[in-house]
Amino acid sequence: MFTGIVEGTGTVVAAARRAYVLAVRIDVGGLFAGLPLGGSVAVNGCCLTAVRSDAQSFDVDLTGETLERTRFDERLVPAARVNLERPMKADGRFDGHIVQGHVDAVGRVRELHWLGESAEIRIEPPPGLERYLVEKGSVAVDGVSLTVFGIADGAFSVALIPYTLELTNLRDARAGSLVSLEADVVAKYVERMLAARGV
Numbered sequence: 399m400f401t402g403i404v405e406g407t408g409t410v411v412a413a414a415r416r417a418y419v420l421a422v423r424i425d426v427g428g429l430f431a432g433l434p435l436g437g438s439v440a441v442n443g444c445c446l447t448a449v450r451s452d453a454q455s456f457d458v459d460l461t462g463e464t465l466e467r468t469r470f471d472e473r474l475v476p477a478a479r480v481n482l483e484r485p486m487k488a489d490g491r492f493d494g495h496i497v498q499g500h501v502d503a504v505g506r507v508r509e510l511h512w513l514g515e516s517a518e519i520r521i522e523p524p525p526g527l528e529r530y531l532v533e534k535g536s537v538a539v540d541g542v543s544l545t546v547f548g549i550a551d552g553a554f555s556v557a558l559i560p561y562t563l564e565l566t567n568l569r570d571a572r573a574g575s576l577v578s579l580e581a582d583v584v585a586k587y588v589e590r591m592l593a594a595r596g597v
Contacts, residue, residue: 400440400483401494402543404566410478420460422474440483443541443578444468445499467501468578479567481541494543495536503527507575508553515560522553530581538580542566
């Protein structure tokens, strides 16, 4: 489990197809010293497994289901910056919100509007995902825990403080950019339980 509190960014240095797998190497510049082989790491909000790791980089393998949900075959290209977070420790402080690292779908940025050193970003979710979004509710955007402050015209808005813009790749967003979205899991469970009761 993750919290959506991004620890920093890495850079994709290689991406190559191998049979039914997309193999990706990410340079972390020493950010994750000691990332274990087989350890989990959230890359743009998607929980992936490190199949090789050293002090400077790690490798992940992506299969068809992951690529379909994330479109990482288009997005994880050399020089792309990605948000990174290690799993939450059981005895750690729980900041952010519950982020499973199970990306629901990809959204499209409509605009990034700068307001001095801060910004607001409007994102168009795919059909079916908007029902899980509520004003003042949580959403993970490329793995960043954010609070929805508005929903209108088929898009939702979140605010980005200077710290978030400095630490994550969201400052690179432009109209048309694709972002990973994970809705709050609590909303999904509530919907499932109500459906089972015929509500």
